[in-house]
Amino acid sequence: MKNKIPVAVLGATGAVGQRFIQLLENHPWFDVIAVTGSARTEGQKYGEVCRWLLPTDIPKSIFQLKVTPSFPESIQTPLVFSALPSEKAKIIEPLFAKAGAAVCTNAGAFRQDPHTPILLPEVNPEHTALIPAQRAKQGWDGFIVTNPNCTSTGMTIALKALKNSFGLRRVFATSMQAISGAGYPGVPSLDILGNVIPYIPGEEEKASWEPRKMLGIINDGKLELAEIGFSFHANRVPVVDGHTVVLTVELADPPGDIGLAARTLSEYQAPEISRQLPSTPQPVIRLRSEANRPQPRLDITEGMTTVVGRVRADDLFDLRMVVVSHNTIRGAAGGSIYNAELLVKQGFI
Numbered sequence: 001m002k003n004k005i006p007v008a009v010l011g012a013t014g015a016v017g018q019r020f021i022q023l024l025e026n027h028p029w030f031d032v033i034a035v036t037g038s039a040r041t042e043g044q045k046y047g048e049v050c051r052w053l054l055p056t057d058i059p060k061s062i063f064q065l066k067v068t069p070s071f072p073e074s075i076q077t078p079l080v081f082s083a084l085p086s087e088k089a090k091i092i093e094p095l096f097a098k099a100g101a102a103v104c105t106n107a108g109a110f111r112q113d114p115h116t117p118i119l120l121p122e123v124n125p126e127h128t129a130l131i132p133a134q135r136a137k138q139g140w141d142g143f144i145v146t147n148p149n150c151t152s153t154g155m156t157i158a159l160k161a162l163k164n165s166f167g168l169r170r171v172f173a174t175s176m177q178a179i180s181g182a183g184y185p186g187v188p189s190l191d192i193l194g195n196v197i198p199y200i201p202g203e204e205e206k207a208s209w210e211p212r213k214m215l216g217i218i219n220d221g222k223l224e225l226a227e228i229g230f231s232f233h234a235n236r237v238p239v240v241d242g243h244t245v246v247l248t249v250e251l252a253d254p255p256g257d258i259g260l261a262a263r264t265l266s267e268y269q270a271p272e273i274s275r276q277l278p279s280t281p282q283p284v285i286r287l288r289s290e291a292n293r294p295q296p297r298l299d300i301t302e303g304m305t306t307v308v309g310r311v312r313a314d315d316l317f318d319l320r321m322v323v324v325s326h327n328t329i330r331g332a333a334g335g336s337i338y339n340a341e342l343l344v345k346q347g348f349i
């Protein structure tokens with residue numbers, strides 16, 4: 001791309017906002033020119049007010065940027081990445097879409113909207129066909145595209161591979177979610193160290209519903225949810241980054257040989273349009289054959305790649321497996337950037 005597309009990051013000082021800044025540092029298509037924050041950081045230098053948590057340094061060009069309020073009047077970029085808390089996103093993101101921007105968001109505020117895609121380029125790039133109806137309904141020049149909740153992400157990618165080959169009936173799953181999934185400062189250390197918290201507000205509902213939307217089909221301009229039964233348990237565990245989900249899956253047409261299911265997962269390819277983008281994971285799914293993998297500490301180095309292991313037959317349903325996915329990279333900022341790349345390729349940006 002000759003001229004990079006100028007972009008803004010809303011909520012740039014938080015756990016996900018920082019990942020955007022890190023991942024966009026040398027992006028071949030996008031150039032960060034504006035960062036926003038709350039009243040806590042507004043008007044101050046990003047590098048001085050951001051509680052930077054990542055092992056790489058804050059990029060020099062961003063360190064000096066002034067944190068601005070999230071008003072479209074002062075930020076006129078064609079593309080906006082949002083890492084706002086959901087309740088703020090609900091008010092702020094439509095203002096940007098109305099002003100003509102493409103908003104790629106991590107927040108959950110619009111995931112339930114029937115005209116707003118929850119997008120994973122490896123899974124459902126065709127769901128961007130909902131965008132024209134969203135624009136027409138809202139009277140916006142711009143639009144909003146969301147990525148899924150960080151727990152739904154890796155699990156849906158693995159389920160898509162199985163669905164394509166064997167169909168899906170029911171899924172019983174349990175998550176062990178990292179602390180960084182709660183943002184910064186997140187869960188108090190005295191609550192989480194040496195402990196497991198068997199409740200994350202709203203998470204079980206999201207993880208049971210979002211995969212059905214992403215695995216659904218568009219029929220006559222309307223999105224039909226996939227008919228898959230879900231039972232989900234969400235837990236917070238003392239892991240810094242990387243969500244683990246263990247799944248037991250009932251398939252519609254199970255293979256006689258579990259090795260075939262494992263090969264289907266490891267050979268899964270994203271739809272053609274999503275294969276050669278700057279953030280395309282290579283491979284989409286890494287299959288670990290060791291008995292004790294995947295593990296978040298060892299496998300989050302894969303970044304955008306979803307890591308699957310322990311694929312084995314199940315006596316109650318058909319198959320069991322373990323999925324690990326980096327929650328602030330594949331499940332948040334990296335996912336939004338990949339979505340924006342797809343939208344550029346499809347001509348929406």
Ligand SMILES: NC(=O)c1ccc[n+]([C@@H]2O[C@H](COP(=O)([O-])OP(=O)(O)OC[C@H]3O[C@@H](n4cnc5c(N)ncnc54)[C@H](OP(=O)(O)O)[C@@H]3O)[C@@H](O)[C@H]2O)c1
Nearest residue numbers: 011013014015016037038041083086106107150181183184
């Ligand atoms: N963490 C994850 O793994 C993850 C994964 C997927 C999706 N998400 C979603 O991504 C979003 C961000 O999550 P997070 O974990 O990064 O949260 P976080 O660490 O709490 O960060 C929140 C960010 O929003 C900013 N903010 C708050 N109120 C604002 C306002 N009125 N105007 C502008 N900025 C405002 C904060 O700015 P100040 O620092 O200036 O206060 C901060 O930059 C949430 O919707 C979350 O549900 C998170």
